[in-house]
Amino acid sequence: MKLSRRTILQGAGSLPFAIASLRTGASAQSAPAAAPGTEVPPILFVHGNGDYDALWMTTLWRMESNGIARDRMMAINFTDPNARSDDKVEQANRSSTEDQRRELAAAIVELKRRTGAARVALVGSSRGGYSIRNVIKNGGAGDVSHAVLCGTPNHGVFATDDQPNNEFNGRGVFLRGLNEGESEVTPGIAFLTLRSDGMDKYAQADGRFIGKPGTPTGVTNEGPELKGATNLVLGALDHREVAFHPRAFREIYKFIAGREPDRISIRPEAKVTLSGLVTGTPGGVPTNRPVAGATVEIFRTSEDGFRKGDGLHKSQTGADGRWGPVQVDPTWTLEFVLTAPDAPITHIFRSPFPRSSDVVHLRPARPFGPADAKAHAVAIMSRPRGYFGLPRDVVLFGGEEPKDVKSGVPTDSATTVRRYSIDAFGSIVAQFSEERVAARLWPAEQNRIAVAELTY
Structure with a gap:
């Protein structure tokens, strides 16, 4: 049987995973994944909207279980993790896209200082992918080797002509700025997107999950994909699982390290x-x-x-x-x-x-x-x-x-x-x-x- 653009991936855990597809954009300009045997770059994990760095705990454990030193990894904790309704208008205890870009840029500097590395790999869940792309597009490309975006609504949670300053609007100012051009990635950086096969509540054609049942959102299940990136579909995983599930860990590790992980399970410590x-x-x-x-x-x-x-x-x-x-x-x-x-x-x-x-x-x-x-x-x-x-x-x-x-x-x-x-x-x-x-x-x-x- 010939498998060209369609690949069956083995599922981890007990979920009944379906066929997944691995697709690379025709105009791909991203760098290849790390060659086997090369040193794994330091990794900075970036959480999503309303979340915190603790969500990466099991991913950090799995990385450690595969020989990645804990001091070569960092998980950022954004001060105010929730987005504003209008990116240009201040809201108490909420952050703008610029707030997140600035905090992530500082975290990259700190991880580079700590490890002495010239470039780091960035892994983001959901909104965390926005700050990654924002840093890369606005002066940080030379600091980044890999960008892994997990469930990031790269073309919006909705795409309409109203709410132009909402960062989740695919037709809004922010996402149009990130997605302009024939390719949606930055040359010299290896880009990977991970998405669900229809089970992501923020990549749905109907607006019922954003409080507008029966109203078209203007986005599809393929919304997290980027032209020019390696785009991988992980079957029946949900919006968060495409970042934190063992299946997601395998793809994140393989893309950054250039080899399969030795183990998916977490190796216990004595103390x-x-x-x-x-x-x-x-x-x-x-x-x-x-x-x-x-x-x-x-x-x-x-x-x-x-x-x-x-x-x-x-x-x-x-x-x-x-x-x-x-x-x-x-x-x-x-x-x-x-x-x-x-x-x-x-x-x-x-x-x-x-x-x-x-x-x-x-x-x-x-x-x-x-x-x-x-x-x-x-x-x-x-x-x-x-x-x-x-x-x-x-x-x-x-x-x-x-x-x-x-x-x-x-x-x-x-x-x-x-x-x-x-x-x-x-x-x-x-x-x-x-x-x-x-x-x-x-x-x-x-x-x-x-x-x-x-x-x-």
Whole structure:
């Protein structure tokens, strides 16, 4: 059988991946991927809209498991990760395209200084790809060897004649500036785009995912592709998974290193040290600004989510918002208790950490709302590195498939369970595919909320 422009790629994990295509634009001017045997350049990871550097934790672990030294990698934490509605008009706790370009340029300088390298590889998720392209187009091309854009809406989330200053508008000022010319990439830099085969909620022809059902968006599933880049389709992965899934890791590593990774799985360490940052949501907008005066407590938990033994750690954040370090066993499940100003006491339950990390960031849950008023206990199941896809995934919370997760294109990364009985304070199990997180329920009247946070 002849395979020219269509290639079947093996799926990692348990998802039923479909045929994927590898296409290079006819006018490609990008540099080839690194030749086998050459040194892997330092890598800078760039998160997306509303996100933070902690989302790259599993990618960093996989890179380390393939011999990439941790000090040759960096993940930027944008101060204000959410975009403005109008890029030219200031909004509290939101950033412009220029804000992000400036912060990323400074991070590139720092990684080059730290490693002594002449050029670095940039890997971006979603909006992070905008700042990468902006840096490259506006003076930073000589500092960059590779640009990997994962789910970046390169031709917009929508493309209309209104909202010309919205950076997500494919016909707006910002994206027209990035996409002008016959080729949409910069010569001398190897460009790779990774996208979903129809399961990315921000690359849809219908506007239902941006609040305009039945209205054409003017974009298609192919929106993340760039003329002149190597464009790879990763099957049934969603908008976030095309950056953080094992399948995505394989393609990112192979493109930058010029060879297949030795392993996809994460190699555990004998001793694990954790630390991180406490951030908040001033005015209801998530930021990566440090929160001072927050208390972080850590406990080892049993299979039912209840505490096992004495506390492992307790500290209060200073002006830098940092907590830790704490040493744990790579087989322990953990409960992080975050007490922060003007927020519920948040009990975050996590799977074991197989390797050390300094990006175990904590952000308190949102305050209780009207829907929580009569609940004795409230629990959230959160998947930061992907969405819940029904019927694509096995998703169970408290033994049931969540009723607030929509079927079809994966859209939701969190689901909530409310218990109304005085006997509600047992445990609840969050199950996603093969990852299982047990959480203890806490009384809502004490302003406490439980979060079962998935790692994978």
